[in-house]
Amino acid sequence: MARAVYVHVPFCLHHCGYCDFALVANRDHLIPQYLQALDNELQAHRRTVADLVEVDTVFIGGGTPTHLSPEMLQMLFSLIFKHFRPTTGAEISVEANPDGLDDTRLGVLRDNGVNRLSLGVQSFDDTVLRTLERTHTSIQAMETVGRCQGWIPNVSLDLIFGVPGQSLLSWQQTLAAAIALPVRHISTYGLTFEKDTPFFRREQHGQLKRAPDELERQMYLDTIARVTGAGFRHYEVSNFARPGSQCRHNMVYWQADEYYAFGPGAASYLNGVRRTNARSVVRWLQCWQRGESAVEDCEELSNEEKAREAIMLAFRMREGLNLRAFQERFHVSFAEIAGPVLQQHLDRGFLQRQSDFVALTHEGLLIADTIIADFL
Ligand code: SF4
Structure with a gap:
């Protein structure tokens, strides 16, 4: 929960x-x-x-x-x-x-x-x-x-x-x-x-x-x-x-954990489902004044989508992604999901591996958004 x-x-x-x-x-x-x-x-x-x-x-x-x-x-x-x-x-x-x-x-x-x-x-x-x-x-x-x-x-x-x-x-x-x-x-x-x-x-x-x-x-x-x-x-x-x-x-x-969210434009993530409210303040207001949901977008993530999202979010953290914890959580290895992309960025020096963790290098930090998008 x-x-x-x-x-x-x-x-x-x-x-x-x-x-x-x-x-x-x-x-x-x-x-x-x-x-x-x-x-x-x-x-x-x-x-x-x-x-x-x-x-x-x-x-x-x-x-x-x-x-x-x-x-x-x-x-x-x-x-x-x-x-x-x-x-x-x-x-x-x-x-x-x-x-x-x-x-x-x-x-x-x-x-x-x-x-x-x-x-x-x-x-x-x-x-x-x-x-x-x-x-x-x-x-x-x-x-x-x-x-x-x-x-x-x-x-x-x-x-x-x-x-x-x-x-x-x-x-x-x-x-x-x-x-x-x-x-x-x-x-x-x-x-x-x-x-x-x-x-x-x-x-x-x-x-x-x-x-x-x-x-x-x-x-x-x-x-x-x-x-x-x-x-x-x-x-x-x-x-x-x-x-x-x-x-x-x-x-x-x-950490790609779950959260509740309320208000215009807010997005919750519960039981693997992301629900996004209407961004328009007036539209959100009108819906809830009538007691009707203002959710405009609802997306149920597959296990692979959840895993990819967890990778992208973890790379934002300086500590990076814990490969062992990742495998335990998603029952799939990082190599199966994104092995070739990982190797490319390790070779270019944008990612580094230290024991169980993969994280952005100093160089990788400067183009973090580009690197992270490659794991989509
Ligand atoms: S309009 Fe200005 S003050 Fe309001 S949330 Fe945006 S940046 Fe902040």
Whole structure:
């Protein structure tokens, strides 16, 4: 049985031009309807299980969950905890942005057991923040991290590199500022231009220029050197943590384990079946207001598909894939599934084998997505 639950809160103050998550901005009048619809979705789940479900991780993401008023935020937790009981020591994570995260909201988070905050800081350079259309400043971000200390033990920062116009020096300064703060986890992402985003269109019209590949590569190498040099462990392609502070919820995904998921665009993985909700917030709302499922895509994975997915996810982890555990779990050897591809990447130096583990090399990390896609 799954022991992790994700809840998607699709509201933001502003829709940043690069973001393609399922969300709405300036539609706060929909928040009460969202909570009602979420209650319906959670109750429908409850009818499929006998009792309260115990979970080891809860992840409330978005969107910006802390965009909700303190009262609505409290209501959100009450709805979730009516159906899911976090075990003692469970990880309860919430995504937040520096602006609007006041002490009242922090109090609601703490009172509901939130022990991990994932803060969308993105940069400590105000010019980069403006390019990204973020609604906070670098000073605000620093002040918020400082203030969180009294409330939430594990604060994580999300940072973005490869932003148009961002120099290597700007990125290095952002890394230095992040490392100097009392945070236990740092996630770094290269900016992507997703189809159907304003950034994609602006790039197509020549109004935004992608960062050169060589600069992005250097930024990533610098990230690894500087962040690990400051005592963080590089445990996943994009993630670094102080010892013992890895994101346990995301580890559930990377270990191809099962999880519940609720809200627009959310995808659950239960009993080998992936169900994905409507990405449109309005469509999801309309379905659940009528008490009808908003699942738009349902895919039952064969054993081979599960095995391939487990390979791809495990390669994101620095530790890599445990071949013995893989065979025990899927009753098929890695060689049968992907022997020739493995050999190719071992020969090219993108993968390495150490006893039972196969993992990306340093070179492989730089083209992780390409290598991983070869195992599809
Ligand atoms: S605040 Fe975050 S979730 Fe909201 S639009 Fe911006 S990037 Fe997307």
